[in-house]
Amino acid sequence: MKTITTEQIVEDLFEAQHKVQTLPQFAKDIPGFDEDKAYDVQELLVEKQCREEGTSVSGWKLGLTSKAKQQMMGVHEPSYGVLLKNMSLEEGQSHSIERFIHGKLEPELAFVFKEDVKGEYITPAQIIQSTAYVLPAFEVIDSRFEAFKFTLLDAVADNSSSCRYILGNQLLDPAQVEMRLGGVVFRKNGEVVATSTLAAVMGNPANAIAWMANKLAKRGQFIRKGQVVLSGAITQAVHIEPGDHFTASFDGFGTIHASFMTGE
Numbered sequence: 411m412k413t414i415t416t417e418q419i420v421e422d423l424f425e426a427q428h429k430v431q432t433l434p435q436f437a438k439d440i441p442g443f444d445e446d447k448a449y450d451v452q453e454l455l456v457e458k459q460c461r462e463e464g465t466s467v468s469g470w471k472l473g474l475t476s477k478a479k480q481q482m483m484g485v486h487e488p489s490y491g492v493l494l495k496n497m498s499l500e501e502g503q504s505h506s507i508e509r510f511i512h513g514k515l516e517p518e519l520a521f522v523f524k525e526d527v528k529g530e531y532i533t534p535a536q537i538i539q540s541t542a543y544v545l546p547a548f549e550v551i552d553s554r555f556e557a558f559k560f561t562l563l564d565a566v567a568d569n570s571s572s573c574r575y576i577l578g579n580q581l582l583d584p585a586q587v588e589m590r591l592g593g594v595v596f597r598k599n600g601e602v603v604a605t606s607t608l609a610a611v612m613g614n615p616a617n618a619i620a621w622m623a624n625k626l627a628k629r630g631q632f633i634r635k636g637q638v639v640l641s642g643a644i645t646q647a648v649h650i651e652p653g654d655h656f657t658a659s660f661d662g663f664g665t666i667h668a669s670f671m672t673g674e
């Protein structure tokens with residue numbers, strides 16, 4: 411068994427991100443490392459990123475909210491992480507993969523909030539009511555762990571593999587969106603790599619956001635007015651290689667695009 415402090419884990423994860431290199435999973439080797447401690451690491455890691463990268467929090471993301479993702483990662487519970495302003499990339503552009511260790515792309519539904527959502531018994535209906543608009547999004551996830559393998563607790567400490575996010579420009583009123591049967595077609599270089607519907611995310615993406623709001627309350631946190639929240643991937647995640655062009659078509663919204671290349 412190792413003796414490793416929370417501060418050391420934060421340092422190691424921060425360094426892995428900045429040196430674009432992996433590190434071994436650790437959670438199983440630390441006696442007593444539980445979900446609360448994993449979220450403590452996440453919080454301190456995010457504080458360090460804000461301080462040292464001169465950025466700030468823009469919102470939240472859910473992870474592992476669909477069966478496709480849970481099966482892919484062998485983890486059977488959702489998690490959340492924090493989004494930072496410097497993780498945001500422009501839609502429709504070509505982006506460098508230089509800073510990714512082994513990035514993967516996922517189509518998600520993003521919610522942008524028009525008011526704070528605070529409390530312990532938040533319902534999906536309250537989430538819909540507090541949302542200014544929803545829009546299609548891509549998330550680039552990048553685990554700091556070797557071979558993209560981890561337990562739930564490792565991934566939580568690693569800010570749920572947060573790396574970058576790309577918001578589409580098609581905004582819709584959440585009350586007008588078919589949150590269950592709304593289809594999504596995910597393509598890589600023109601080929602369909604996955605198809606799904608929004609119900610893949612815990613029956614309805616608003617359920618996932620409500621789950622997170624209630625989880626946040628237990629840690630004295632909440633969703634703030636103006637923040638963006640990603641629902642968690644609607645399909646499996648797909649590895650990004652330089653030269654790749656991805657699209658995700660969302661029923662009722664249209665299509666979002668992202669390309670990736672080497673170089674800065």
Ligand code: OOG
Pocket residue numbers: 471472473474475476479483516549551552553565570571641642643
């Ligand atoms: C954990 C983060 C998962 C999602 O949308 O499911 C995630 C991971 O799979 O690396 O962002």
Ligand code: MG
Pocket residue numbers: 471472473516518549551640642643
């Ligand atoms: Mg995701």
